[in-house]
Amino acid sequence: MATPRQQVVNEADPPSTMPYEPPPKDTSRCKLDVKDLNFYYGSFQALHNIGIDITRNKITAFIGPSGCGKSTFLRTMNRMNETVRNTRVEGKILLDGENVLDMDVTNVRRRVGMVFQKSNPFPKTIFDNVAYGLRVNGVRNQSVVAEAVEKSLERAALWTEVKDKLNKPASALSGGQQQRLCIARALAVEPEVLLLDEPCSALDPIATRKIEELLFEIKSLTTIVIVTHNMQQAARLADYTGFFLMGKLIEFGDTRKIFQNPSVKETEDYVTGRFG
Amino acid sequence: MVMAISPQRKFVNAVMLSLSGLCTVIVIGVLFFILGYLFFHGATSLNLHFFTNLPKPSGETGGGMANAIVGSFKVLLVATLIGVPIGFLAGVYLAEYSGKTFAFVLRYIVDLLNGVPSIVIGIVAYAVVVRPMKHYSALAGGVALGIMMIPIAVRTTEEFLRAIPNSLREGSLALGASKARTVFSVVVPAAISGLISGLMLNLARVAGETAPLLFTALGNMFWSRGWMEPIATLPVMIYNYAIAPEEDLHQQAWAAGFVLLALVLAINVTAKMIIMRGPAASRR
Amino acid sequence: MASSTYTARNPQLPIAGFYRRLKAFDELAYLVTLGSAVLILAVVGLIVFELWVSSQPTIKTFGWGFLTSSRWDPNSGHFGALPFIYGTCVTSFLALLIAVPFGVMASIFLAELAPPRLSNILTFLIELLAAVPSVIYGLIGIFVLLPLIRSYLVPVLTGAFGFLPLFQGDFYGVSFLSAGLVLSVMVVPFIISVSREVLLAVPVDQREAALALGTTKWETTWQIVIPNASVGIIGSIFLALARALGETMAVTMVIGNTPKISASLLAPGYSIAAVIANEFAEASGELYISSLIFLGLVLFGLTIVINALARILIITTTRRGA
Numbered sequence: 016m017a018t019p020r021q022q023v024v025n026e027a028d029p030p031s032t033m034p035y036e037p038p039p040k041d042t043s044r045c046k047l048d049v050k051d052l053n054f055y056y057g058s059f060q061a062l063h064n065i066g067i068d069i070t071r072n073k074i075t076a077f078i079g080p081s082g083c084g085k086s087t088f089l090r091t092m093n094r095m096n097e098t099v100r101n102t103r104v105e106g107k108i109l110l111d112g113e114n115v116l117d118m119d120v121t122n123v124r125r126r127v128g129m130v131f132q133k134s135n136p137f138p139k140t141i142f143d144n145v146a147y148g149l150r151v152n153g154v155r156n157q158s159v160v161a162e163a164v165e166k167s168l169e170r171a172a173l174w175t176e177v178k179d180k181l182n183k184p185a186s187a188l189s190g191g192q193q194q195r196l197c198i199a200r201a202l203a204v205e206p207e208v209l210l211l212d213e214p215c216s217a218l219d220p221i222a223t224r225k226i227e228e229l230l231f232e233i234k235s236l237t238t239i240v241i242v243t244h245n246m247q248q249a250a251r252l253a254d255y256t257g258f259f260l261m262g263k264l265i266e267f268g269d270t271r272k273i274f275q276n277p278s279v280k281e282t283e284d285y286v287t288g289r290f291g
Numbered sequence: 292m293v294m295a296i297s298p299q300r301k302f303v304n305a306v307m308l309s310l311s312g313l314c315t316v317i318v319i320g321v322l323f324f325i326l327g328y329l330f331f332h333g334a335t336s337l338n339l340h341f342f343t344n345l346p347k348p349s350g351e352t353g354g355g356m357a358n359a360i361v362g363s364f365k366v367l368l369v370a371t372l373i374g375v376p377i378g379f380l381a382g383v384y385l386a387e388y389s390g391k392t393f394a395f396v397l398r399y400i401v402d403l404l405n406g407v408p409s410i411v412i413g414i415v416a417y418a419v420v421v422r423p424m425k426h427y428s429a430l431a432g433g434v435a436l437g438i439m440m441i442p443i444a445v446r447t448t449e450e451f452l453r454a455i456p457n458s459l460r461e462g463s464l465a466l467g468a469s470k471a472r473t474v475f476s477v478v479v480p481a482a483i484s485g486l487i488s489g490l491m492l493n494l495a496r497v498a499g500e501t502a503p504l505l506f507t508a509l510g511n512m513f514w515s516r517g518w519m520e521p522i523a524t525l526p527v528m529i530y531n532y533a534i535a536p537e538e539d540l541h542q543q544a545w546a547a548g549f550v551l552l553a554l555v556l557a558i559n560v561t562a563k564m565i566i567m568r569g570p571a572a573s574r575r
Numbered sequence: 576m577a578s579s580t581y582t583a584r585n586p587q588l589p590i591a592g593f594y595r596r597l598k599a600f601d602e603l604a605y606l607v608t609l610g611s612a613v614l615i616l617a618v619v620g621l622i623v624f625e626l627w628v629s630s631q632p633t634i635k636t637f638g639w640g641f642l643t644s645s646r647w648d649p650n651s652g653h654f655g656a657l658p659f660i661y662g663t664c665v666t667s668f669l670a671l672l673i674a675v676p677f678g679v680m681a682s683i684f685l686a687e688l689a690p691p692r693l694s695n696i697l698t699f700l701i702e703l704l705a706a707v708p709s710v711i712y713g714l715i716g717i718f719v720l721l722p723l724i725r726s727y728l729v730p731v732l733t734g735a736f737g738f739l740p741l742f743q744g745d746f747y748g749v750s751f752l753s754a755g756l757v758l759s760v761m762v763v764p765f766i767i768s769v770s771r772e773v774l775l776a777v778p779v780d781q782r783e784a785a786l787a788l789g790t791t792k793w794e795t796t797w798q799i800v801i802p803n804a805s806v807g808i809i810g811s812i813f814l815a816l817a818r819a820l821g822e823t824m825a826v827t828m829v830i831g832n833t834p835k836i837s838a839s840l841l842a843p844g845y846s847i848a849a850v851i852a853n854e855f856a857e858a859s860g861e862l863y864i865s866s867l868i869f870l871g872l873v874l875f876g877l878t879i880v881i882n883a884l885a886r887i888l889i890i891t892t893t894r895r896g897a
Contacts, residue, residue: 095787121789124787125296125788131780133780135781135783137784137785138803147798151790201787204788296789301791303793303795304792307797311681314676314677314681315684322704324710327713329714376611380610381608381614384609384612397615403879404795408874410851411821412627415857419621419625441615470605472600473602500709501708502823505856506856509856526710530710530824533828534717551710551711555708556707560833
């Protein structure tokens with residue numbers, strides 16, 4: 016399998032005189048366009064003027080030290096932050112041109128899926144876990160559901176392991192399998208964007224590798240945004256990487272460039288391990 | 292597959308969530324209705340006679356429930372003297388001394404006792420006190436209510452003693468105090484506010500009990516002497532007057548009901564406020 | 576303790592006596608507290624014993640047929656428990672039928688929708704409802720609820736559902752229906768209080784997982800949170816049932832105290848607790864009294880079983896309570 020690095024589309028980076036220069040905007044390739052995003056927990060400003068373009072069918076990674084706001088930013092994209100009281104968001108998040116903040120929130124969340132840091136399968140069978148999103152969204156036909164469940168589990172690289180025990184409880188699976196189940200569950204509703212919040216942080220290296228491989232395979236189906244505290248993971252997986260620090264997006268661009276030739280000093284300090 | 296948020300789903304969402312709020316409003320509304328109605332009907336029937344006079348037959352003015360107020364107090368006193376020490380000491384045992392299996396059994400039995408209907412406890416008090424003595428008495432009523440006070444006394448004592456951090460006990464033991472000394476001179480005083488509020492909640496609950504008194508303390512239209520005579524109590528008077536046909540007795544029942552409810556709720560709220568600020572607060 | 580070994584080696588010192596007494600006090604304290612604990616066990620044993628022994632005359636005379644006989648006629652010495660068991664069951668189930676939907680819905684609001692401060696205040700108030708004495712509920716029941724039911728509810732029920740045997744016959748105010756309604760108000764705080772706790776105990780990540788798939792808040796609550804908490808909610812229902820079964824004063828004030836089994840909810844009836852409350856003080860004759868006591872034993876057994884079930888169900892979901 017080709018390494019992620021070889022899949023990166025070459026684009027000419029314009030010579031940079033600014034702290035960083037975002038890649039040239041090409042709306043046909045831009046899936047999610049975030050403009051001037053500010054986010055507040057009560058009176059505390061957690062995100063400052065974030066502007067970013069997420070390219071469709073690519074993997075974008077956010078890195079940065081703990082508390083830098085990368086998870087917060089991820090959660091604004093499917094408006095999960097609204098489940099917490101006293102939060103406020105300003106700015107625009109355009110999904111194919113439509114502002115996510117103005118859309119019906121349930122619709123947003125169906126189109127922008129999320130996989131969480133700790134796997135959270137429902138106390139149902141494996142089959143019912145994956146089928147849940149479909150059923151809730153009105154898909155009633157048994158055979159359609161069954162087909163979709165099989166397809167999702169295949170894409171999550173879990174089908175061969177569970178195809179004989181679809182009626183067993185999800186809790187019987189190992190940690191890594193449960194996380195892949197959550198990915199399958201998210202994929203079943205055919206999201207246009209899949210957000211992953213440190214999906215491998217609770218898993219062992221082998222389970223982590225399985226998930227990285229499957230992410231790589233499914234990026235052609237959906238657009239992937241992943242938050243990770245593991246720089247090597249970002250370097251392996253991502254086409255584009257954004258570096259966050261203290262609620263600001265310090266630098267964003269081609270992963271190779273971020274890691275090998277960052278434009279901003281803070282980025283360089285972080286990726287070379289001088290802090291964080 | 293076309294999947295989208297259908298208007299039907301949004302409609303169901305809005306309706307059901309509103310319904311849940313409506314149900315809450317209704318329940319709270321019932322509470323305020325009861326309080327308000329009692330206040331309105333009861334407070335207006337209340338006068339000084341109520342607190343100072345003995346009951347008078349229907350038709351005569353100036354009847355009161357002085358004997359019932361004192362009677363309730365006397366019966367509750369007996370109940371407290373019986374139920375609280377037993378419950379408190381057993382609670383101390385559970386919190387400080389007991390081993391795991393016995394504690395499990397004891398807690399289960401205490402919980403069982405808590406679930407026994409009050410009328411059944413009345414039957415037992417009848418069998419154990421009234422029948423041998425061959426007459427009704429304040430003592431019998433006190434025994435019945437005392438038995439009812441035991442489970443709550445045990446539970447609150449144990450809970451509040453457990454809330455005291457072990458460091459306090461260790462500090463005392465390290466100074467050479469015996470275990471008993473530590474428990475009774477250090478831990479119990481530290482938990483005293485919780486224990487008192489637990490006692491208040493206990494009293495509030497038992498003060499309103501009517502059923503177990505119906506055939507233990509029975510009732511009395513006059514003053515009762517000592518503890519061995521049948522005695523009037525507030526809840527029983529309310530019951531008797533409420534089911535009587537005469538309207539003026541109903542008025543007095545409302546007045547008594549207002550007094551009883553005001554007392555019970557006042558004690559309840561005070562006790563809960565004390566608990567919410569005490570050392571056990573962090574465990575809730 | 577160094578000092579105790581010092582005194583042990585020098586028992587003639589006056590201070591040694593002091594330490595001996597101190598240790599004795601320790602023993603004493605232990606024995607006294609243990610004694611209290613044992614005393615409680617003895618009290619419960621006494622309850623069971625007294626109930627059993629005092630029921631014997633009835634058991635010997637009627638056997639277990641007492642429980643299935645519907646004839647209650649103290650004057651001729653015939654005693655049967657069925658009307659009371661029937662009334663207790665009917666009123667309790669009616670109470671649950673009303674209280675459970677209200678209670679669960681309200682607990683959903685309090686656990687999922689209301690901001691924490693509001694939720695706490697409202698729960699505090701609702702728990703005050705549980706502190707209102709039974710006789711006060713009876714008072715309101717007789718003078719407020721009965722007229723309201725007669726004027727507004729019964730016409731609607733007989734108008735819309737009069738063809739059902741449930742709502743036929745004359746209505747005099749006191750009835751199974753009235754008792755069931757009063758009981759429902761009395762037990763709803765228990766359902767709300769416990770259900771709210773079990774709902775709050777469901778981990779946040781379950782809700783997030785569902786929301787992230789594009790479910791509405793109601794769908795998440797109904798399809799994910801409630802099933803997660805279902806065991807505890809059922810426990811709260813059992814708790815409410817146990818409470819309803821033993822309720823005495825409010826029931827006896829509005830049920831009509833008539834030992835008859837009727838299909839109609841509008842008819843007067845009787846419950847176990849109500850008959851004991853009403854007739855015990857005036858009961859004469861060994862058989863009469865022992866029949867009432869046997870009824871008490873039946874009620875005792877019923878509430879024990881249901882309370883035990885409730886405890887098991889609730890403890891497994893919230894991990895609170897001892």
